[in-house]
Amino acid sequence: MTMPKGSNTPVPTTVLRLETTRRAGPGTPATEIAALLLTSGRIRSDADHLTRDHPAHPSGAVRHEETRREDGLATDVFTVDLTRVEDAVERIVLAATADGGTFGQVPGLGVRVTGPDGETVAHYDNTGASVETALVLGELYRRQGGWKFRAVGQGYGSGLEGLAQEYGVTARREVRRPEPVTPEPRQPATGLGRPEPQLPYVASESTAQPAKITLTKAAPAVSLAKQGATSGALRVNLNWRMRATRWTKGPARDLDLDLCALYELTDGRKGVVQALGNAFGTLHRPPYIHLDGDDRTGASADGENLTVNLDHAADFRRILVFVTIYEGATSFAGLNATVTLRPQHGAPVDFSLDECAVPSTVCALALLTNEGGDLVVRREARYLVPERGMSPQRTVDRAYGWGMNWTPGRK
Template sequence: MTMSKGSNTPVPTTVLRVETSRRAGPGIPATEFSALLLASGRIRSDADHVTRDHPAHPSGAVRHEETRRDGDHVTDVLAVDLARVEDTVERIVLAATADGGTFGQVPGLAVRITDTDGRAVAHYDNTGASVETALVLGELYRRQGGWKFRAVGQGYGNGRDGLAEEYGITARRETRRAEPTPPELPRSAPESRRPDPELRLPEAESTARPAKVTLTKAAPAVSLAKQGATSGALRVNLNWRMREGRWTKGTARDLDLDLCALYELADGRKGVVQALGNAFGSLHRPPYIHLDGDDRTGASNDGENLTVNLDHTADFRRVLVFVTIYAGATSFAGLHATVTLRPQHGAPVDFSLDDCAVPSTVCALALLTNQGGDLVVRREARYLVPERGTSPQRTVDRAYGWGMNWTPGRK
């Protein structure tokens, strides 16, 4: 299957052949591909950084097999045995760096994954690069006892330094080898592409968790610290079921809900994390909030997910999590949405949205406020009705006094 940026698909827990490819030729920067095995969002040592010069992970789960050239196409091949990946490894990131130029000058960037029978299980053409000198093309990650692949397509303008800051890799420099050269190399003009934002901290389940907390109208707030959630990742999940009604305009596959967050940091900076405008955020740099993708069908079991880095609780003043209807309905009536906050440490918190009886296209879900160094979660479940000509984002901004300037955007 060919994937779009931010989408994901299940992959079998078996030996996968992962091919990362690009075009090469005069004026096109040399490119190095690598795999990063991440535990709690970072590599544990240089051994978790598999490259052409360091081709095998000690576990045997990831191995760089070859770099081959067919005409002007160069392909790096990894063998990834998902059944052998250590339990502490949550993600395998497929990264690339460009030497002597940017990825806007590297045409034909793609990832193709096949199973043991040679069947394609995922294919992603990265068509959005420009000024980046390091890219995350995709990632294999654990999900509900299995594995998935996500098309990422996000990058950094500072090359290896960006990867080092995000994932903890050292500044070791690989030995540059000449690209495999065919008898004749045709000229190819570099293509121009465009960028995007950052990544997420994976969820990691503790073996013993406190009982779930359910927020209601009578008991709408909870302290994360009192539930043991003082560090690690807080994952906010939105899921929904659609039933026919006067405000729906198609099937569940036509429905596109967007999970978003308005943030205000302790230093006064304000902004929004959302798929619109590719404002996906970052976990290890301000705003310490990341949207892991854009579920455009409403048919995914994952729903939409935001992750908040609780290691930076002191940097938050307040965070408002809200959801908008981008397409497929003109109100939340009949959508049966459920919100769950799953901290890496501590009790999960959940609540359902009440039945909506108004033509609302934006709903404030939860407000997180810093109260003396403790993040307190308050259930909002507040349906808002935008005035004519007013966007859902501007509507929720006005309702909560964020005071931001907005311009039209698309995704």
């Protein structure tokens, strides 16, 4: 029998198997399952944050064993050896995040805890989820010298940011391995390319792909409203391929670019969304802009991504999307970069960055301005050269008259 939300039950202090299962298929958000080892309510480092891309804890007590998909179900399996859990660890939280929608669109989500003989010692089916994009499903916790499992079933509408605020989880960008899938009949090949990153909103019912819009020097601007992009999510992607130049400092994998956004809201508030200072932003409250994560090595196939909540388009006065070189090079020369703005509704907009011939460490990519309630995207592709002692952020601020105060930061 499934446990009611908020209830708890004793579990044996032995090796336990935690299986998290949910329905998976077209239109269902991709789900990431994580185990968090908590000391005084927080993780101590990224080593305490386990996923299928970071599967093993240094203590050997917790491990992500597999992700499998069969009969329309996706299952993540963790093993927890409670006899090996460090004394400092008080709780082991099982959490989930949704990419491409909310947990109200993830049916059949549940957790089963089994012992060494395969007997079920705890079982919880999560029901009643709606707008949450991050959920704490359950937790193992110490009690009077033993262990218990609690069915939690509480979530956050801010996704990974909610887990970050609650448990200190780093908003790192996972280099995701493809999930195993049930073989399907092969379709005729239509071209080559990477899978498109998922949007954090429900996908449009229409499967037809609108024609792509390419911004050029001759035609540098486009109205989002005229293209049908008046609501939902706008994903801004930066991708690059690096070749060696006299301004590079090492291998391409050592290049760390940061995708950022300066914003000004109609109520006068201003700020920046960037990895530096962990200013990742929020989607469902001001500034309505969120940076997915910080790709510090360039190893991620998806590059870096910003998401803008177009349901709040009327709250924006202007947004400047820009990119800085954090380390690995002293100029954008040799950086073959492509910027793509992919709205949930309407045509994708893309442009390439022209070859850089100056020692620039900051490039203004695109400027979105509110013109009579309509957001207009203008291609900037403007390389800026900071003055001696001036940061890239302050340089782009001065060029566009944002008027903010800047202090040194780190990530």
